[in-house]
Amino acid sequence: MAKVLDKALDWLQDRTGLVQPFLHMMLHPVPGKSTWAYVFGTAIMSSFIVQLLTGVALSTMYVPSGGEAWESVKWITEKVPFGAWLRAMHYFGASSMILFVGAHAIRTYLFGSFKFPRELNWISGVFLLFLTVAIGFTGQILRWDQTAVWTVAVGAEQALRAPFIGKTLVRVFLSGDNVNASSLSHFFALHVFIFPAILIGLIAFHVWLVLHHGISEPPTPGKPVNPETYRDEYKELLKKEGEPFWPNAAWRDALFSTIVVLGICACALHFGPPAIENPPDPSLINAEPKPDWYLTWYFALLALVPAPIEDWFILLFPVILVVGMLLPPFISNTGERSARRRPWAVAIVVVIVGSIGALWQEGINEYWTPKFEAKPVPEQIVGTASGPIFDGAKVFNDRGCLYCHMISGHGGKRGPDLTDVGERLTHDQLTIRIVNGGVNMPAYAGNITPKELADVTKFLESRKPHAPLLKSYNAGSK
Ligand code: HEC
Known part of the structure; x- marks a missing residue:
């Protein structure tokens, strides 16, 4: 039996040349003391695979046309066997991806993993983060219910007010000055073709870099990164205490990913898919734009910004966000990696997570939207x-x-x-x-x-x- 398998593998290697690289990838040595903190990357990958499978299944039933999209989502939810479950899996898979992209970013930042020679790991990761959120946002819009359409309308209204580029931006995204039937085709194309294609390419690059440089060893306080010696030290470390990725470190990834996928399943079964509300009706103004949970904080922020600076804020905040996230490797790609020696890094994480949490709370309470369903004063x-x-x-x-x-x-x-x-x-x-x-x-x-x-x-x-x-x-x- 083993002989047959060996033969088959030999044949595959001979004809494709892919067996060796695969084995090389699975068995490449990793620093021995890698810990549970390193499991988020594979959790993102597993969630993404859930997204690909459920997304492809949903796309066979979804009708990307302004007139029929809402109907088709309703049909999937109510009539198709397992349709509601599929939608729920896709929603919680997205939530899981975004959650772990966040966790992964925080972990790599606090571990100083963005330092030499892994600057491009960080930079490609930042683009992956924004792309993931963009895919989530465009996906939410495909529900094409009252809330989704209003979320786009409000987003477009905000964008329109951005100086210089507002009008162009809205035209490009909505294919018109207003939300219209062909806006949906744009979001559909972005969500299922353009963004995922870029995402897969970037993931490939990101993972290649991880293999190329090896995963960063857990940081030791007082052991700074020196570009002149780092690679030799890393090689030395691997020689001394390196272990093959499979199975010595991979079991943690495998276990955690299994828990994540089971968790997505459990949430999907328990909570079901996000509600589809009424079909879009442009004559109704009493709809609240309500983005999915991972963007609530951002909408709250937009609502809370003082009016005089609002226009500039709309334009500049995303730029500040992207530039700010790209900065770490440019500011300090050498020196201490341990969070214990980088109090500022810890402070930055605490402030960002705290602010997002506070804004999120604010967004949940929705103080910032008029309450159209308010009952008259008795x-x-x-x-x-x-x-x-x-x-x-x-x-x-x-x-x-x-x-x-x-x-x-x-x-x-x-x-x-x-x-x-x-x-x-x-x-x-x-x-x-x-x-x-x-x-x-x-x-x-x-x-x-x-x-x-x-x-x-x-x-x-x-x-x-x-x-x-x-x-x-x-x-x-x-
Ligand atoms: C879209 C939301 C909105 C609507 C509709 C609205 N208001 Fe206001 N109102 C506000 C806000 C926000 C403020 C605070 C404005 C400020 O401080 O400049 C305010 C302030 C006030 C104040 C001053 C309160 C204080 O404590 O200083 C009064 C009085 C008031 N509104 C009465 C009314 C009346 C009467 C109506 C209906 C005819 C009305 N508002 C409709 C949002 C609204």
Whole structure:
């Protein structure tokens, strides 16, 4: 039996020349003390394989046309055997890829693995990171439901405002000045052909570099990288304590990847695919753009940026992000690798992860989007069933004030809570604010009749929840 196998392998090697390189790859020596920290790269690869398999399966059923895309996703989810599971696998596979790309980037940064001679590993990795997110984003849009279309619309609106290149950028991505039926074909082509093709090429390059330089040995404090001697030291290290990748180190990768793929399966079975919401309807403005979880923080950030710098921020932030991530090997590709001797590196990671976490929280709470499904302020809170205050409350509900303002727990959080605004602002201040609007508040001048303005101002003036308390306090102190 073994003989037959040997013969077959010999034949394959003779005719293809591929057996030796494969064995060489699997058995190449790696530093002996490699640890669990090194398993993220293969976790990304396994998740990517899940994406390829489920993605190809989905593409056989998806109809990339503006009119039918939503229907086809619905059909896949509800009618196709295992269709919902396929979509869920594809979604959690994407989530897993992005999660581990992040973890892998943090690990290689903290281990100083981007230093000599592995600068290009880092640089190709940065492009892989952005490409992965771009594939996730274009994929989310293929659902072509109300949320997806609005996410594109909001993205396009943001991009349009970028100085100089905004218009061109939007034209290229949407094939028009607006979201239209052929925009979807663009996102489809990007998601299934263009981005994955570049991704696979870059992965090949990245993995080639990993094999070419060998994986970085776990850093030792006080043992800096010196380009003159590093390669000899590395060779020396491999000679002394090197082990073949398979099976000495690969078992950890194999085990972790298995857990990851099982985890993707478990999440897919438990949570199911992301909901497809209503079909896109351009006449509805009350949809919230809601990107998938890995971009929520970015949308929150865009919503929180102060208006005066917004346009420049939209243009510059992505550039700063890419340049910032490319910088490490240019700034310090020699010296200490251990995080214990690089306090600044640790601080940078903590600040970035902390900021993204905080923004993410903010994005989840969605303080920054008007709440279009807010229920009208009920009568017992209005406090009266007729007269100007009652009419004012109606204006407040009907004119959309409550999408952004909360009164006694009813309404949205985009603007300040107005529960006790009658105690804070005078009649004139209220009128001026409503007429002129403010930062992120529309000006209602010309959009509201004098009577409506008078009524809604009266209503807001009556928002004095502490008045009875004050009255009794004053009465008591007399
Ligand atoms: C799109 C969201 C949005 C809508 C709709 C909206 N507002 Fe505002 N409003 C805001 C924001 C944001 C602020 C804070 C503006 C600032 O500080 O410049 C604000 C501020 C105010 C203030 C000042 C509050 C304070 O504590 O200083 C008042 C009063 C107010 N709005 C009333 C109204 C009324 C009345 C309506 C409806 C006719 C309305 N708003 C509609 C977002 C909105």
